[in-house]
């Protein structure tokens with residue numbers, strides 16, 4: 001399987017690497033690592049991310065070219081990392097789908113194999129873990145910059161080795177990356193201890209909306225556009241809030257609804273044990289993993305909540 005990627009890279013000169021909207025650590029880290037690796041192989045490579053890099057990932061060593069508008073065509077191949085379906089790329093995904101040779105590298109169970117080449121392993125902790133194997137097979141030299149990106153991607157997607165995608169291989173890749181010069185304390189300080197105080201002002205407002213349902217097995221909270229304006233924050237400041245809801249002992253499923261436009265919500269779902277939130281998210285037009293998934297919903301808030309509560313069957 002990796003042989004076809006090698007041929008694609010050997011036979012091409014110009015590549016684009018892209019990932020999903022609202023990029024997380026795996027999206028940014030995997031895209032940057034792959035782009036830096038391609039450049040290291042003497043190729044012309046650039047990254048396209050629809051959205052800005054969230055503040056907590058701005059310390060990541062970045063490639064020379066990171067675009068937030070889809071660049072002109074003319075790429076020998078486009079690598080799409082950490083996206084279960086091509087729509088997750090956001091603006092420009094249609095034109096990529098029509099015109100480009102797509103290499104899909106991902107770990108979502110819901111991945112619909114949209115690429116001409118598809119390297120999808122839902123058992124991988126992160127896309128970065130698959131990418132590590134791809135880069136090894138290509139004989140890439142792991143610089144400190146590539147290692148920092150891969151390490152950050154693995155630790156963020158495993159919740160710092162707390163989620164059940166935390167495997168021996170996830171640890172061993174991180175161990176190897178530390179050998180290539182990664183400083184775990186530097187990464188942790190940037191990712192986890194670098195928030196503006198406004199994030200906590202926003203958190204106060206969000207926690208005030210917390211409700212628990214179904215014998216406290218479901219936790220729901222809301223972030224509105226008004227809360228963002230009152231605290232001078234934006235979506236990037238609410239990343240990870242849903243994880244707090246999951247910390248309640250009785251909670252099986254945590255849900256954070258973030259208003260993206262009037263009557264439109266991005267739903268983030270997290271499950272602790274039995275509930276498969278990926279299948280719930282898929283049934284609502286989204287996707288994700290068994291224990292972390294998301295979708296977009298429109299309409300009246302109470303109706304949305306009722307649909308969600310019904311779908312979890314708790």
Ligand code: AMP
Nearest residue numbers: 268269286287288289292293294295296
């Ligand atoms: P989030 O709640 O945004 O952190 O996302 C959790 C997981 O669900 C990630 O693996 C995402 O890739 C996936 N996900 C989130 N939102 C969507 C969506 N609208 N469509 C498909 N997958 C999503």
Ligand code: MN
Nearest residue numbers: 024026027082
């Ligand atoms: Mn992701």
Ligand code: MN
Nearest residue numbers: 026082126127
């Ligand atoms: Mn991922």
